[in-house]
Amino acid sequence: MKESLTKNTVCKICGATDEPMKSGIIDGEYISGRCRICFGLSKQTRNPSALLAQYKRERDREDNSKDIVQPFMKNKPNREFIKAYPDKAKELYTDKELKDNC
Ligand SMILES: [Zn+2]
Numbered sequence: 067m068k069e070s071l072t073k074n075t076v077c078k079i080c081g082a083t084d085e086p087m088k089s090g091i092i093d094g095e096y097i098s099g100r101c102r103i104c105f106g107l108s109k110q111t112r113n114p115s116a117l118l119a120q121y122k123r124e125r126d127r128e129d130n131s132k133d134i135v136q137p138f139m140k141n142k143p144n145r146e147f148i149k150a151y152p153d154k155a156k157e158l159y160t161d162k163e164l165k166d167n168c
Pocket of ligand 1 (some may be wrong): 077080082101102103105167
C-alpha cells in the first residue's frame with residue numbers, strides 16, 4: 067500500500083502550501099510535514115507567529131529602505147539620497163553641491 071502524499075502538502079507550523087515538505091531529525095526529534103523554512107527552526111524559535119513577525123519585519127525593512135536614506139552624511143550631501151530623491155535633492159542642495167556629488 068502506498069502512502070498518500072496529500073497529508074504532507076500543508077506545513078504543520080505555518081500552513082504554507084507552496085513549499086515541498088521536509089522530514090528528518092532535528093534536535094533528536096523526528097520532524098515531518100514541515101516546509102523548508104519551519105523545518106530549519108530550532109525548538110526555541112519554533113513559534114510560527116514569531117516567524118511570521120520576523121518575516122514581516124524583513125519585508126517592511128526592504129519596502130521602506132528608501133525612506134531611511136539620510137540627506138546628509140557628515141554634513142555632506144548623500145549621493146544615495148540624491149539618487150533616491152532627485153526632485154527633493156534639487157530643493158535641498160545647491161547646484162554646486164549637486165554637481166560635486168553626482
Ligand atoms: Zn512552514
